[in-house]
Amino acid sequence: MLELTxxxxxxxxxxxxxEISFAVPAGQAFxxxxxxxxxxxxxxxxxxxLIPGYTGIVRVCGEDVRSRRSSxxxxxxxxxxxxxxxxxxxxxxxxxxxxGAHGMARQAGRxxxxxxxxxxxxxPVADEPMGTLGRGFRQRVGLARAWLHExxxxxxxxxxxxxxxxxxxxxxxxxxxxxxxxxxALLGTSSADLLQWSDRIGFLVAGSLHRVAATRELxxxxxxxxxxxx
Amino acid sequence: MIPFWRVGVWRGRIPAVASFCALHxxxxxxxxxxxxxxxxxxxxxxxxxxxxxxxxFRAAWIxxxxxxxxxxxxxxxxxxxxxxxxxxxxxxxxxxxxxxxxSAWIASCVMSGLIWAAPLPFYLALFGMGAFTVWDAAPPFxxxxxxxxxxxxxxVLFARWRSxxxxxxxxxxx
Numbered sequence: 472m473l474e475l476t477x478x479x480x481x482x483x484x485x486x487x488x489x490e491i492s493f494a495v496p497a498g499q500a501f502x503x504x505x506x507x508x509x510x511x512x513x514x515x516x517x518x519x520x521l522i523p524g525y526t527g528i529v530r531v532c533g534e535d536v537r538s539r540r541s542s543x544x545x546x547x548x549x550x551x552x553x554x555x556x557x558x559x560x561x562x563x564x565x566x567x568x569x570x571g572a573h574g575m576a577r578q579a580g581r582x583x584x585x586x587x588x589x590x591x592x593x594x595p596v597a598d599e600p601m602g603t604l605g606r607g608f609r610q611r612v613g614l615a616r617a618w619l620h621e622x623x624x625x626x627x628x629x630x631x632x633x634x635x636x637x638x639x640x641x642x643x644x645x646x647x648x649x650x651x652x653x654x655x656a657l658l659g660t661s662s663a664d665l666l667q668w669s670d671r672i673g674f675l676v677a678g679s680l681h682r683v684a685a686t687r688e689l690x691x692x693x694x695x696x697x698x699x700x701x
Numbered sequence: 702m703i704p705f706w707r708v709g710v711w712r713g714r715i716p717a718v719a720s721f722c723a724l725h726x727x728x729x730x731x732x733x734x735x736x737x738x739x740x741x742x743x744x745x746x747x748x749x750x751x752x753x754x755x756x757x758f759r760a761a762w763i764x765x766x767x768x769x770x771x772x773x774x775x776x777x778x779x780x781x782x783x784x785x786x787x788x789x790x791x792x793x794x795x796x797x798x799x800x801x802x803x804s805a806w807i808a809s810c811v812m813s814g815l816i817w818a819a820p821l822p823f824y825l826a827l828f829g830m831g832a833f834t835v836w837d838a839a840p841p842f843x844x845x846x847x848x849x850x851x852x853x854x855x856x857v858l859f860a861r862w863r864s865x866x867x868x869x870x871x872x873x874x875x
């Protein structure tokens with residue numbers, strides 16, 4: 472579903488990513504971990520069609536990210552590290568706007584927004600301006616936008632940032648349902664409890680993929696960050 | 702493109718457009734009034750107040766054109782940029798760059814057009830008092846219309862370029 476082959480990217484005159492290759496098949500989540508500045512967000516941004524100047528090949532559902540950008544954007548749901556929002560727009564208006572931008576008719580967009588408000592338990596703040604929301608609810612808005620059009624591939628950069636325990640539970644449930652339905656996900660995070668929801672984990676160090684391993688192997692390794700999580 | 706046009710480009714813009722309308726009108730009126738006052742102060746006692754001197758119209762439209770030259774690209778940039786706090790979340794929507802830029806350009810042309818039209822009653826008053834003829838008005842107004850249609854385009858292109866640069870810089874903050 473998501474496939475990166477020998478992906479490289481230069482930023483400010485140096486190679487920020489080098490020869491990144493991995494694939495995320497349907498029904499699986501791939502966690503991308505690594506220290507700050509290792510290039511996690513950049514890999515996710517490349518997959519989310521935001522960085523045109525990269526080398527190598529990135530395919531989403533068999534479509535090339537560089538040449539089939541609009542089509543790829545219909546298939547992905549992207550949560551960036553920082554959620555951009557219009558402070559005067561209400562949560563409901565925001566979701567209806569994004570539904571419309573994904574090509575839904577007005578009534579279908581309203582229904583999708585209402586379902587998202589229910590799914591992410593945002594009904595109490597549905598008609599609040601987003602400028603008044605706390606960080607946790609802003610993150611839920613970002614997640615709700617990404618799930619709104621039922622994408623095949625989720626690209627999630629620190630998806631649980633700012634979420635409380637309830638929000639994390641909602642996120643975990645939504646991710647599990649997405650994977651069970653045959654979708655796939657790429658998670659960029661340094662949070663160990665999120666990585667445990669990934670089927671495989673890749674460790675980025677200075678822009679290079681240092682190691683890829685199944686999560687269950689890593690959990691049993693005492694020196695790895697996931698040991699003792701479960 | 703349609704929801705972007707309906708919500709993204711118009712939302713929250715009315716107060717800013719109204720302020721620019723007021724600014725443009727006040728500037729044009731103040732410049733024209735200043736020239737007319739100077740003219741009257743040097744006119745012989747008992748001379749007719751009309752027709753007003755043509756220089757009042759010329760100075761007014763030049764001031765108006767300079768105002769539009771500054772405001773129109775700003776309106777275009779603001780419209781293309783949207784009112785997002787943080788990174789523009791519409792960057793990954795399946796809306797083409799061309800469609801998005803065209804929406805912003807058309808909307809900012811309409812807004813700039815409203816700003817351009819704001820002092821028209823004042824110009825009509827000057828026309829009524831003989832400050833200019835229809836033929837005098839044609840070239841300046843054509844120039845101003847060109848400014849309110851082309852000016853926003855520069856703003857839109859600048860905003861799209863800056864938006865792309867900021868996304869790249871953010872993602873590349875490795």
